[in-house]
Amino acid sequence: MTAAAAARKPNWFSRLAHPGRFLAWSRPVVAPLAALTAIVFAVGLWFAFFNSPEDYQMGDMVRVMYIHVPNAWLSQFVYATMTAAALGTLVWRHPLADVAGKAAAPLGAAFTALALYTGALWGRPTWGTFWEWDGRMTSTLVLLLIYLGIIALWRAFDDQLRAGRIVAIVTLVGALNIPVIKFSVDWWNTLHQPASVFTAEGPKLAPSILTPLMVMMAAFTLLFATLQIVSMRTEILRRRAETMARQAAAGEGG
Amino acid sequence: MTAFRALILRDLKLSLRVGGEALTLVLFFVMIGVIVPFAIGPDKALLARLAPGIVWIAAFLSMLLGLDRLFRADDEDGSLLLFRHAAIPLEAIVAAKVIAHWLLTALPLIVATPVLAILLAMDWDGWWRAVLSLLLGTPALVAFGALGAALTVSLRRGGLLAPVLILPLCIPVLIFGVGAIGAVGAGPAMLFLAAISLVVAAFAPFAAALALRAAAD
Amino acid sequence: MDHAVYIAWAYAGAAVFIAGLSGWVVWQARRVAGRLKALEDRGVRRRSAGSAP
Numbered sequence: 001m002t003a004a005a006a007a008r009k010p011n012w013f014s015r016l017a018h019p020g021r022f023l024a025w026s027r028p029v030v031a032p033l034a035a036l037t038a039i040v041f042a043v044g045l046w047f048a049f050f051n052s053p054e055d056y057q058m059g060d061m062v063r064v065m066y067i068h069v070p071n072a073w074l075s076q077f078v079y080a081t082m083t084a085a086a087l088g089t090l091v092w093r094h095p096l097a098d099v100a101g102k103a104a105a106p107l108g109a110a111f112t113a114l115a116l117y118t119g120a121l122w123g124r125p126t127w128g129t130f131w132e133w134d135g136r137m138t139s140t141l142v143l144l145l146i147y148l149g150i151i152a153l154w155r156a157f158d159d160q161l162r163a164g165r166i167v168a169i170v171t172l173v174g175a176l177n178i179p180v181i182k183f184s185v186d187w188w189n190t191l192h193q194p195a196s197v198f199t200a201e202g203p204k205l206a207p208s209i210l211t212p213l214m215v216m217m218a219a220f221t222l223l224f225a226t227l228q229i230v231s232m233r234t235e236i237l238r239r240r241a242e243t244m245a246r247q248a249a250a251g252e253g254g
Numbered sequence: 255m256t257a258f259r260a261l262i263l264r265d266l267k268l269s270l271r272v273g274g275e276a277l278t279l280v281l282f283f284v285m286i287g288v289i290v291p292f293a294i295g296p297d298k299a300l301l302a303r304l305a306p307g308i309v310w311i312a313a314f315l316s317m318l319l320g321l322d323r324l325f326r327a328d329d330e331d332g333s334l335l336l337f338r339h340a341a342i343p344l345e346a347i348v349a350a351k352v353i354a355h356w357l358l359t360a361l362p363l364i365v366a367t368p369v370l371a372i373l374l375a376m377d378w379d380g381w382w383r384a385v386l387s388l389l390l391g392t393p394a395l396v397a398f399g400a401l402g403a404a405l406t407v408s409l410r411r412g413g414l415l416a417p418v419l420i421l422p423l424c425i426p427v428l429i430f431g432v433g434a435i436g437a438v439g440a441g442p443a444m445l446f447l448a449a450i451s452l453v454v455a456a457f458a459p460f461a462a463a464l465a466l467r468a469a470a471d
Numbered sequence: 472m473d474h475a476v477y478i479a480w481a482y483a484g485a486a487v488f489i490a491g492l493s494g495w496v497v498w499q500a501r502r503v504a505g506r507l508k509a510l511e512d513r514g515v516r517r518r519s520a521g522s523a524p
Contacts, residue, residue: 060474060475063482064477064481068481110492118481118484121477121480121484122477234496234503237503240507241510244511244515245510245515248510
């Protein structure tokens, strides 16, 4: 999408979408967004420790849920973002789409890993082991493997534009498969575990739990937004630097 | 003879002329059946219990080993370029190659399952269920494999990347494949397996063709 | 059962992880900015450098 194309359709979307313009409007946004993230985290932590009663089922361990649930949710939300970016790359050839997808992948992997980590810590006093092959944790582990494969794929290509299209296909295929994987893992789980005494699912959350949880959800989502914007800026500038370096080498090489 | 059939025969002839590839894969398949008892001990009851899983892991790994050759040779000798501008659509070409690849890799494995069944102390009932589940499930593995191969065809040092990419996607196939051999839930598992194979075999040529085009631009 | 240990590990681990993640993102940004600055200092200009960055 060239400047001429953007000029032909100067709607708000294309104004935001052009890489150069993205750099322009995103620059003043980063610092305030980061500050807001920090503030919401502070509020969330206060709620988590000082303003939240013990859950009648889980006791004190509900406080681990305040980290686990947002990260579990983000692991899926970030993948949804990557799926949207993949569609943007393949269907609309949006110039920022593959940048967004590339930036989101390591972030999504990180949140998934943190969800697994906190899930294991929650599981130890609850189930007795750090890892239990229950449906949700297993599906989350598989999601992490998908993320890591996508990251490896990005790094395997020299040509990042070609990589963008290939990764987009993988992302979409993964998106279609994730429900199937969840279904098969749940089926596998019920097959191998006779009626469980405990529910490995998180307990139903009482309303007093909701406020700290929502605040922490917002905090982590803001964290993702901040890191995503910074990573996208970095990627755009990185590509710019590479183009310039190549031009310089071509000029000097003669 | 249609172009489609010609392509299948071409791939078959090429592979058989080079020779040995199908046999190497079968050898690998059988060897896994040999080394697992070394790893877990010769307890027959245990082996029989684990046999469905071992058979499927062996089949799975063997298929993963063989998937790189799906497009590599054509990419290297320029055939891929010709395919993209051929009279029949690229999707059909991919479908033909998938069929040929299944005949060359999955079918020999299925024929070799009796060896594994004996090594792993499977009973007759388990064995024919294993054959059936492999018949139903290997098309999905080959289709996913073709997709992985198409995605990484332009990578020189692709190596393990294609198996790593498609392994998570193949987990449902593995789950239902093994489930179809076991005693409990075999019926539904067979149906799910067949459904997955149908859907994946139908859609993979389109995704793989898309990937081949993206790789070539 | 003392849950405080697990809660501590969860929050401490999360804090370290988030700090590390943010640090990595910022480090990448600084690296690229440095690379760009070095190129611009050498006098390399983008072909489309007429418009503002």
